Amino acid sequence: MEHVTVSFSREDNIDAPILIEGLPGIGHVGKLVADHLIDELGGEKIAEIHSLHFPPQVVVDEQGVTHLVNNEIYRCEKDGKAILFLVGDFQSTSPEGHYILTESYLDLAEDLGVRRIYALGGYGVGHLVESPRVLCAVNMEHLKPEVEAAGGSFENAATGGVIVGASGLLLGLGEARGIEGVCLMGETSGYIVDPKSADSLLGVLSGMLGIEVDHTSLQQRAEDMEQAIAAIREAEEAKGREELSYIG
Template sequence: MEDVVVTFFRDDAGGAPVLVEGLPGIGHVGKLVADHLIDELGGEKIAEISSVHFPPQVVVDEQGVTHLVNNEIYRCEKDGVAILFLVGDFQSTSAEGHYVLAERYLDLAEALGVRRIYTLGGYGVGHLVEHPRVLSAINMERLRPEVEAAGGSFENAGSGGMIMGASGLLLGLGKARGIEGICLMGETSGYIVDPRSADSLLTVLSAMIGIDIDHTTLQQRAEAMEQIIANIRETEEARGREELNYIG
């Protein structure tokens, strides 16, 4: 097997000027946004990507049939705006593999006419956030005013932080190819799957891309998660009171 294998399902799948990457990361924030957009826009899967750099396992479907693990490329179009999505459940298991995969993703992006890449992720702060900011990074300085106008923040700039995996490498390696790169990171605790942070990120991304998206599903998930968190807090407080009574 080659290091990376790409299987297209159509010869005429069509390209797009924009690629959105939403692979797993902190709080699954980017993945939640990308999956939500694909669902809302009725995306079509045009390709699958398998690699020796993914975990050594297969997925067993509901019929008991095994499939190699893979990531996927979807194409969506709304109001004349075409968008490609790189999604899936896997990133590389090695540092070398991250570079190999990122270069292959960029090869595909160039072949499909991509001129700008948005990479999505979470920005872990270690505590629950009531009103998540969308923190940002760019690979070309001229992109900053556009990001700020859409609601993205650069308050994290100069903090010495790093962006790991595909979300960072697509910006760094893409710059050498002349591909614009914008990383949008929803502020999140990093402890839980965070649909509230994803909802904030979706607002900024949709403004930048220029499409209107229904947020209802994400907001419902955020409300459900908040109820779970409230239940956990209540349980912990009750346990704390019991321990104090026992000590007294």
């Protein structure tokens, strides 16, 4: 098996100027947004990516049949705009693998005519967030006004920081190839799957893409999550009152 293998299900008319990366990360924020867009825009899977740098396991489907783990490339069109998506459930299991996989993603992007990459993720703050901001980073200075006009924030830039995994490396390695890179990170606690943060991020991303997208399913998931969190808090408070009563 090669370090990275890309298998196309079709090869005609699949070029696109934009690639959106939504691989797993903090709060699954980026993955939620990418998967939502693929569903809403009726994306078509055009390629599968297999790699020695993915976890050593197989996925068992509903029929009991196994499949090697993989990431996928989807292609969508909206209002005459073609968009590619890099999605899946896996990042590399090693630092070296992150670089090898990212270079392969960028090779693929160049071959398909990509000029800009949006890397999506979460920005962990360690507590629940009522109104999540979308914090941003770019690999070229001239992109900042466009990001801010869409509602993105660079407030986190003052303290610096790092972006780990594919999201960061796509910007860093992409710059050397002349590919514009924008990283959008929804503010999130970091310890729950966070559709509320994803909904905020979707608003900024759709503004930058210049497309309208239905947010309904993400917003419903966010409401369901809020109810679950409220129930947990209520149970914890009730338990605390019971313990205090017992001690007294």
